[in-house]
Amino acid sequence: MTQLGLPDTIQACLFDLDGVVTKTAVVHAAAWKETFDALLRAYDGEQGRPFDDADYDEYVDGRPRADGVRAFLDSRGIRLPEGGPGDPPDARTVHGIGNRKNELLLEKIRTGGVEAYEGTLRYLEAVRAQGLRTAIVSSSANCRDVLRAVGAEHLFDTRIDGVVAAERNLPGKPHPDTFLAAARDLGVEASRAAVFEDALAGMDAGRAGGFGYVVGVDRVGQADALYKHGADTVVRDLAELGDKQ
Numbered sequence: 001m002t003q004l005g006l007p008d009t010i011q012a013c014l015f016d017l018d019g020v021v022t023k024t025a026v027v028h029a030a031a032w033k034e035t036f037d038a039l040l041r042a043y044d045g046e047q048g049r050p051f052d053d054a055d056y057d058e059y060v061d062g063r064p065r066a067d068g069v070r071a072f073l074d075s076r077g078i079r080l081p082e083g084g085p086g087d088p089p090d091a092r093t094v095h096g097i098g099n100r101k102n103e104l105l106l107e108k109i110r111t112g113g114v115e116a117y118e119g120t121l122r123y124l125e126a127v128r129a130q131g132l133r134t135a136i137v138s139s140s141a142n143c144r145d146v147l148r149a150v151g152a153e154h155l156f157d158t159r160i161d162g163v164v165a166a167e168r169n170l171p172g173k174p175h176p177d178t179f180l181a182a183a184r185d186l187g188v189e190a191s192r193a194a195v196f197e198d199a200l201a202g203m204d205a206g207r208a209g210g211f212g213y214v215v216g217v218d219r220v221g222q223a224d225a226l227y228k229h230g231a232d233t234v235v236r237d238l239a240e241l242g243d244k245q
Contacts, residue, residue, distance in 0.1 A: 002130070003126075003130075004123075004126060004127060004130060004132075004241060005233075005240075005241030006194055006213055006241070007194075007212060007213055009191075009192055009212055010132065010192060010193065010194045010212055010213055011132060011133065011188050011192045011193065012132055012133040012134065012135065012183060012186045012188040012192065012193040012194070013124075013127050013132055013133070013134050013135075013193070013194050013196060014134075014135045014137050014179050014182050014183065014193055014194065014195050014196065014211075015120075015124070015134065015135065015136055015137065015156075015196045016062065016136075016137060016138060016195075016196060016197045016198060016199065016202050016217075017136055017137075017138035017140055017143050017146060017147070017161075018138065018140060018198075019061075019198035019199065019217065019219050020117070020120060020196050020197065020198050020217050020238075021116060021117065021120050021121075021124075021136070021147075021150075021152060022114055022115065022116050022117070022146055022147075022150055022152075023114070023115045023116070023117060024109070024114060024146060025061070025198060025219065027105060027108050027109060027112065028060075028061075028105060029053070029056045029061075030108060031101050031102075031104040031105040031108060032051065032056060032060055032068070032101055033050070033051045033052075033056070034104055035097060035100050035101040035104060036050075036051035036055075036072060036097075037050045037051050039078075039097065040076070043076075043078060051072070053220070055072060055075070057199075057200055057220075057222065057225070058071075058075075058200070059071040059072040059075055060072055061198075061199040061200065061201060062139060062172075062173045062174075062197070062198075062199025062200070062201035062202045062205075063139060063172055063173055063174070063199075063201050064139045064162060064165070064172035064173075065098040065101065065102065065139070065141075065162070066094055066095060066098050067172055068098075069094045069095075069097045069098050069101075070094055073094070073097075080092060080093055080094055080097070081093045081094070082094050082095065083095040083096050085099075087099055089102075089103045102141070102142075105142070106142070109142075109146075109149075113149075114146055114149045114150055115150065116150040116151075116152055117237065117238070119237040119238050119239030119240075120237075120238045121152060121155070122238075122239060123238035123239065123241065124152070124155045125155070128155065133157050133186040133187075133188065134155060134156050134157055135156055135157060135158045135159065135160065135182035135183075135185065135186055136156045136158075136159050136160070136161070136182075137160045137161075137178050137179050137182045137195075138160075138161045138162065139161070139162050139165070139172045139173060139178075140161055140162050141161065141162035141163050141166075142162075143159060143161035143162065143163075144159065144161065144163075147159075157185075157186060158182055158185040158186060160178045160179075160181050160182045160185070164181075165177075165178055165181075168181065173199065173201040173202050173204070173205040174200075174201040174202075174204035174205050174208065175205060175208065176190075176205045176206070176208040176209030176210075176211075178205070179193075179195055179205055179206065179209050179211065180209050183211075190209050190210050190211050190212070191210060191211070191212045192212050193211050193212055194211065194212060194213040194214070194215060195209075195211045195213070195214045195215065196215045196217060196238070197214070197215070197216060197217065198216070198217040198218070198219055198220075198226075200222075200225055200226070200229045203216060203226055203229035203230040203231055204229050204230060206230055206231075207229070207230030213232050213233075214230055214231050214232050215231065215232065215233055215234075215235065215238075215241070216229075216231030216233070216234040216235075217234075217235060217236075217237070217238065218234050218235065218236050219236070
């Protein structure tokens with residue numbers, strides 16, 4: 001293992017955004033809960049089971065927005081029209097619900113701001129100092145704005161986010177396509193790239209893509225689940241990786 005805590009065959013590092021680089025995973029979870037709880041009350045009343053952390057981890061974390069809506073609604077036996085990306089946030093459609101969540105997310109970011117994980121920023125600097133290439137891989141369509149807000153855009157050689165995935169018609173996590181696209185953009189084989197993820201769907205993508213190393217970042221106490229879904233190692237913060245060499 002190198003001083004970065006990675007196999008010496010690794011030439012590129014592919015980072016998820018929310019929960020790995022920035023402290024936005026909790027904001028996403030809150031926006032999803034507010035969105036889905038309002039919908040569930042309309043179906044089940046106040047006695048229904050609300051959206052919870054387990055639902056977030058299983059159905060929406062790391063997935064493209066519309067995929068997350070479909071997966072969660074299916075888990076509760078709710079069928080809604082697909083609609084389209086331009087649906088208003090009050091539309092009772094898959095895309096309308098997704099747009100409502102995004103509206104709430106952006107409002108929470110505007111009022112609360114965005115922070116980066118300092119351990120991740122230091123690790124990124126160390127990775128680049130060692131000559132490894134870097135990519136940000138996120139299902140978020142707000143990825144570039146968030147990176148700019150924390151002054152971290154310059155730390156990545158390429159960006160595969162929700163906008164780029166839509167342009168290239170790439171399926172999102174748990175499919176490996178966005179990570180594979182990032183590796184191709186960097187000119188590196190998947191077997192020589194490491195994936196850094198906090199979401200179970202991201203672990204599945206790393207395993208399915210045949211990547212050389214998959215690092216699970218455990219911010220919420222789900223280390224066992226991260227290993228089960230394909231992590232080679234799990235850390236609470238990327239600053240720990242150098243200690244694992």
